[in-house]
Amino acid sequence: MGTVQMRSFAKYLGQGIVYALIAVLLGVFADTPAYRHFDDDKAELTLSLAHSGKHVRECRRLSAAEIAALPPNMRKPVDCPRERVPVLVEVELDGQLIVREFVPPSGLFGDGPSQIYKNFVIPTGSYNLVVRLRESTRDEGFDYQREARVVIGPRQRFVIGFRAEAGGFIFGATTEPADSPADTQQLG
Amino acid sequence: MRAPTRTETHGNPTRRPAVGGGPVAFVQGRLRWGFETVEAVLDRIFGPAWNPLYQLGALGFFYYWVVAVSGIYIYIFFDTGTTEAYDSVQYLTVDQWYLGGVMRSLHRYASDGMILMMVVHMLREFALDRYRGARWFTWVTGTPILWLVFVAGITGYWMVWDQLAQYIAIASTEWLDWLGIFGEAIARNFLTPTTLDDRFFTLLTFIHIVAPLLLLLVLWIHLQRVTKPRINPKRGLAAGTFLMLVALSFVKPAVSHPPADLTVVPGVLKLDWFYLSAYPLMDTFSNGAVWAFAGVLTFMLFALPWLPPVRRPAAAVVDLNNCNGCERCANDCPYNAIIMRPRSDALPFEQEASVHASLCVGCGICAGACPTSTPFRRASELVPGIDLPDRSLRALRDEADAVAAGLAGDARVMVFGCDHAVPVGRLATDGIGTLSLPCIAAVPPSFIDYVLSRDLADGVVITGCRDGECFNRYGVAWMTARLLGERDPYLRKRVPRERIVTSWAAASDRVALEKQIETFRASLSALPKPSAPQAPQAPQAPQAMADGDGPNA
Structure with a gap:
């Protein structure tokens, strides 16, 4: 009888140990070891914009004869192309060009917005940031530009966005007054 | 008959002969040895009925229900919103720690347990080679379960x-945006606090509820090709598991990190490695590389059943002239491969067995259950109502006769073994004859009667997979029940039980089985010699057999 009880006790003890091992396995790997995703002396610069370039050519006013040649339900005074030009984006940090990319329009017919989303890990500190965007068919220069002196702190996420209706580039974090004139401007 | 015995020593890893060579077989062999070693320990602690490794799928289900119930409770208090979400979870965790906090911890740890059960379950099925042939369906439908569990957890x-x-x-x-299938990058929703919308949390909640529901549907499909699936663990095991989860919830409650702030990059994170192991890979490699890794892994899992060595045993075949539609084969088939349908010939029976060849794994359990599978038939050809083309009953009888003719000594033993357990061929000596079948339940009980009543051997050893862990799911259970007279076809009462021993042993238990056979032979030597062999019985035509009236009844 005593032996049977001992065996039974040993079995339950063994089961307890197995459950405890499973609990330790679940409890430990549920949150350890800790993972360092980002260093404290670094920051993240995120460039994210979705903007439609201009149409590949100007709209053309149709002649009366051309309008008359169209089916009645499709007659309109101007002929505009669907396709848009790629948007050229540049990001310059302390004079070093880190992004220069012609971003193609999205969509099967190339009529959607150009989209770009990029992350850069940079050391914390003060930077002279220049961003430029060309949305037109011009071969030289840019349609939008912003330059600012920015101080980026530890693990700060500094976002560069763009909204034409808000005047152009948007910096998602506060910027210090620039040494040189910093401006968001729609260039001519 | 002696009570079914477990053997518990661990020998060298022994590959099943059917697996073949190559790296897959090597990995399977090592894994299998590992599992068998741990299972042997757990058998001693929990017993075969409660052994957690024999109930991984059922335990997975149990964890699912714990997650579901605790999730419903949490949902009652959860608020969708950029600030409300965090606050509501904090309320549960801190203010209502005694119930809400425990529920949250149960939710987390049971979710982790689900991953653990799922991964070990997959590894084990792979190690035991239970994913090929007709079993491809269960394996393949298990793969999307992995994805759904991860979606729900993340x-x-x-x-x-x-x-x-x-x-x-x-x-x-960012990982999803790499696919380029979304109109606008969804990562742009998380640029700044102002770009994040409360409705996004409503969408998340929807996904978090729909994914587990979809998971339940896929789990149902996953089990379609197995009969009597075990979806609930034994109560004692379930109780122990639940108590373990509750204790863990009190000892180490699940807590949150500081609230999200999109202007700051998180630094050190306490990742749940069960769900989030892939995320550091996204930091180290490109999103495209991680997609490639996930895609190749998923494809490999899908393709595994068809990778070499491809083996597909021939499906069981019904011989209508010998089938009286008794249903025993359909009742015993572990894979839903046999259905009963209305009689298609002129014989005076209501129904006949029909084999769905694509579902049949060729285990032969049906042949072992057929009342016409009697080796005593000599006048007419031994063709049972259902049989395996690759391992016919007639060939088995001929083999048994041939093996018996070579036995010598006063303790001759015939060992009936299983291809998936101890390779019995290695046990053969002058006094020990061996026969291996795809499953131990493929041996009709009348064969034991045949061997002993015809004096082909002095004793019979029945050995198959470990109790509770049959390669063909119910082979050991059905065989045990037949021998104990609890399941048709029964072992006849006239068969001397003291001359039969059963041993449910894994491939690595060969040494223990050898010792057990030696002990058995010693006991046989001490028994009085049986009387002269009994006269052969007249063959019985199936038309004369009613249910329960077969030669083994």
């Missing part, structure tokens, strides 16, 4: 909207 972490959630949200959306 969206759950996301909903807390702490720094961990922020990390997951940005990494996940």
Whole structure:
């Protein structure tokens, strides 16, 4: 009888140990070891914009004869192309060009917005940031530009966005007054 | 008959002969040895009925229900919103720690347990080679379960909207955006606090609820080709598991990181490695590389059943002239491969057995259950109502006769073994004859009667997979029940039980089985010699057999 009880006790003890091992396995790997995703002396610069370039050519006013040649339900005074030009984006940090990319329009017919989303890990500190965007068919220069002196702190996420209706580039974090004139401007 | 015995020593890893060579077989052999070693220990602690490794699928289900019930409770208090989400979870965790906090911890740890059960379950099925042939369906339908569990788990972490959630949200959306199938990058939702909309949390909640429901549907499909699936663990095991989860919840409650702040990159994170192991890969490699890794892994899992060595045993075949439609084969088939349908010939029976060849794994359990599978038939050809083309009953009888003719000594033993347990061929000596079948339940009980009543051997050893862990799911259970007279076809009462021994042993238990056979032979030598062999019985035509009236009844 005593032996049977001992065996039974040993079995339950063994089961307890197995459950405890499973609990330790679940409890430990549920949150350890800790993972360092980002260093404290670094920051993240995120460039994210979705903007439609201009149409590949100007709209053309149709002649009366051309309008008359169209089916009645499709007659309109101007002929505009669907396709848009790629948007050229540049990001310059302390004079070093880190992004220069012609971003193609999205969509099967190339009529959607150009989209770009990029992350850069940079050391914390003060930077002279220049961003430029060309949305037109011009071969030289840019349609939008912003330059600012920015101080980026530890693990700060500094976002560069763009909204034409808000005047152009948007910096998602506060910027210090620039040494040189910093401006968001729609260039001519 | 002696009570079914377990053998518990661990020998060298022994590959089943059917697996073949190559790296897959090597990995399977090592894994199998590992599992058998741990299972042997757990058998001693829990017993075969409660052994957690024999109930991984059922335990997975149990964890699912714990997650579901605790999730419903949490949902009652959860608020969708960029600040409300975090606050509501904090309320549960801190203010209502005694119930809400425990529920949250149960939710987390049971979710982790689900992953653990799922991965070990998959590894074990792979190690035991239970994913090929007709079993491809269950394996393949298990693969999307992995994805759904991860989707459910990851969206759950996301909903807390702490720094961990922020990390997951940005990494996940950037990973998804790599596909380029979304109109606008979804990661742009997480640029700044102002770009994040409360409705996004409503969408997340929807996904977090729909994914587990979809998971339940896929689990149902997953079990379609197995009969009597075990979806609930034994009560004692379930109780122990639940108590373990509750204790863990009190000892180490699940807590949140600081609230999310999209202007700051999270630094050090306490990742749940069960769900989030892939995220550091996204930091190290490109999103495209991680997609390639996930895609190749998924494809490999899908393709595994068809990778070499491809083996597909011939399906069982019904011989209508010998089938009286008794249903025993259909009742015993572990894979739903046999259905009963209306009689298609002129014989005076209501129904006949029909084999769905694509579902049949060729285990032969049906042949072992057929009342016409009697080796005593000599006048007419031995063709049972259902049989395996690759391992016919007639060939088995001829083999038994031939093996018996070579036995010598006063303790001759005939060992009936299983291809998936101890390779019995290695046990053969002058006094020990061996026969191996795809499953031990493929041996009709009348064969034992045949061997002993015809004096082909002095004793019979029946050995198959470990109790509770049959390669063909119910082979050991059905065989045991037949021998104990609890399941048709029964072993006849006239068969001397003291001359039969059963041993349910894994491939690595060969040494223990050898010792057991030696002990058995010693006991046989001490028994009085049986009387002269009995006269052969007249063959019985199936038309004369009613249910329960076969030669073994």
